[in-house]
Amino acid sequence: MTRFQLEIRVVPRPGLLDPEGKAIQSGLLSLDYPDVQEVRVGKLLLIELVADSPKGAMDMATSMCERLLANPVTEDFQIQILEENENSE
Amino acid sequence: MTRFQLEIRVVPRPGLLDPEGKAIQSGLLSLDYPDVQEVRVGKLLLIELVADSPKGAMDMATSMCERLLANPVTEDFQIQILEENENSE
Numbered sequence: 001m002t003r004f005q006l007e008i009r010v011v012p013r014p015g016l017l018d019p020e021g022k023a024i025q026s027g028l029l030s031l032d033y034p035d036v037q038e039v040r041v042g043k044l045l046l047i048e049l050v051a052d053s054p055k056g057a058m059d060m061a062t063s064m065c066e067r068l069l070a071n072p073v074t075e076d077f078q079i080q081i082l083e084e085n086e087n088s089e
Numbered sequence: 090m091t092r093f094q095l096e097i098r099v100v101p102r103p104g105l106l107d108p109e110g111k112a113i114q115s116g117l118l119s120l121d122y123p124d125v126q127e128v129r130v131g132k133l134l135l136i137e138l139v140a141d142s143p144k145g146a147m148d149m150a151t152s153m154c155e156r157l158l159a160n161p162v163t164e165d166f167q168i169q170i171l172e173e174n175e176n177s178e
Contacts, residue, residue, distance in 0.1 A: 003126070009133055010133075011133065011135065024134070024157070024158070027157055028153055028157060031153075031156055031157060033138075033149065033153055035138045035139045035140060035149065036136060036137070036138045036153075037092070037137045037138060037139065038135075038136065038137040039134060039135070039136050039137075040134070040135040040136075041132060041133070041134055041135075042132070042133040042134075042135065043130060043131070043132065043133060044098055044099075044100065044130070044131040044132060044133040045110075045113070045128060045129070045130055045131075046100065046127075046128070046129040046130075046131065047125060047127065047128050047129075048125070048126045048127040048128075049122075049124045049125045049126060050124045050126065051124060060122065060124065064117055064120075064122055064125075067120055068113070068116055068117060068120060069113070
């Protein structure tokens with residue numbers, strides 16, 4: 001088995017309302033950053049898991065996103081393998 | 090002035106407790122993903138702003154992180170310029 005470090009980016013779909021982003025933008029405006037034109041907020045998930053292959057790790061992560069990590073109606077996700085270490089166990 | 094798209098990653102410092110990550114990990118366990126060994130959760134901020142140079146954009150983003158976007162005690166941040174468009178205005 002190999003240990004993988006994955007990064008999953010979950011971001012609101014373009015065009016959808018992003019209340020957290022709007023709140024941050026208005027906070028930045030009141031701190032005097034008028035040059036900020038848009039803020040969108042997503043989640044960054046750093047996950048360590050063991051799998052037998054890169055494909056196995058990607059498939060597991062995709063399934064986790066579809067079932068728990070991302071909202072299929074409002075969010076998109078991207079998965080990237082950051083690191084891969086042979087496990088001697 | 091140039092319009093920049095920046096990505097800011099705000100992640101909990103290594104070694105610090107990350108309750109949201111633990112909650113997601115236990116959710117994944119109960120959905121039968123026992124191979125997940127660690128989950129850490131950060132924020133991903135996608136920001137559009139205008140500045141006169143890449144350095145100006147990076148400086149503005151650093152200052153925003155220090156003042157509002159990241160918790161200086163518990164979080165680290167990384168800023169990256171994704172795109173840069175000349176503005177004809």
